[in-house]
Amino acid sequence: MRIATWNVNSIRMRQDAVAAWLADTGVDVLLLQETKCVADAFPADRFRDAGYRVEVVGQKARNGVAVIARCPIAVETRRLPGDDLDEEARYLEVTAGGLRIACLYLPNGNPVEEGTADLGAKYAYKLRWMARLKARAAALLANELPVVFGGDFNVIPDAEDVYDPVAWQADALFRLETRRAFRAIVHLGLTDAYRACHPGGAGTPPAYTFWDYQAGRWPRDQGLRIDHFLLGPAVADRLAGCLIDRAPRGAPKASDHTPVILVLTDGLC
């Protein structure tokens, strides 16, 4: 069974690319972020016509997540618990293929306002969102559910996951508070699927999932690893591989992110 995650930066602009990639790879479940449209404007029919089920959480112009799967999808929640006033479309948790799968788009958090008590409203929201995600992960793990958290975490876990760690040290994606909050989630007992399969370290090639449109970041391979799969123990036991498909980032009219594919032993979809 294969699950992929892809921040598409507008599903309406990327629908041909996503449909072609799905047909080419045949992944069972695809998690999308930054669909950037209300649910009614999501081009669900073309995926349904291709034999997939589609569930969408949308809002106008910004954010937006979706799950596309070959198998039936049971929606568990369309909101991340912990803040009833949060209207941003960033979380969709489903059961599919026997797994509890959370598709998430974690807040970017920039700009960080140094010198202010909470480092700015955007960054405070990011840290609150991460605390809510930690609580949700703890609850699902306590119930021994086979959980997969996949999506755009907007977190660079380690210096080897960014082309220039010094230049990024104060950024909301890499600053120490962000990495601490990410580690606190992982340390509940989750496995970073990519790093479990590719330990990294000196001499290993960089493994990025995002390259900014600006300043020639893609042709220079100056990217970030910010799209992740975190696996609960029952799913980590089935981990067979995790790979970054760089090809879509090099295509014309590409998203600034490229897909990450999680490969599990067994499992039906």
Next chain:
DNA sequence: ATGGTAGACCCTCTA
């Protein structure tokens, strides 16, 4: 050198 691009938008914001 304070850049550069992309997408959606009510003409500016987010990333």
